[in-house]
Each structure stands twice: as C-alpha cells, then as structure tokens.
Amino acid sequence: MARLPGAPNIDIFDTAGRQEIDDALIQELKELKEFLQPQETLLVVDAATGQQAVSVATHFNDALEITGIILTKTRRGCALAARPCRCVK
Secondary structure, eight states: OOOOTTOOOOOOOOOTTOOSOOHHHHHHHHHHHHHHOOSOOEEEEEGGGTTHHHHHHHHHHHHHOOSEEEEESOGGGOOEEEOOOOOOO
C-alpha cells in the first residue's frame, strides 16, 4: 500500500494477546525495539484484565520503557490512554 507524502510511518507488532509475561517474549520485544528504534512504544491492554493490567504495564515498562498505554474493550465505549510516570523514590 502506498503512503501519502509526509504521512507518518506506523508499524504495529502484535504479541497475540498474551497476558502471561515470559522471558522469551520480553527478550524478543527488546531485540525488535532495538532493531526498529521506534519513536513511540505503546502497550495495548484489554480493560477486562483489571488490576493485572498494572502489573503487566509495570513489567513491560521496566523491560521496554513504554511511552504510553491504551486500554481496549472498556465499558460503554470509554477509552483511556495514559503515559507511565517515573516516580522518584
């Protein structure tokens, strides 16, 4: 598919909806991120994941330094996007 002049280049890589985080997945994503050097790294999480989404986001952020989170399948069509914060300890 041809891209319009000046349009951003957007590539999406899907981890097949895995909720379990394993070392092989994280290593593969680290290598992919290093190779592609993206401007943004967004984590998409099913809102039905609930509180587990916080753990998943923290783990992915620690490993990949994500730049944002998108929650999908929220009730009543609400959508939320957030940027992780770096808390000073």
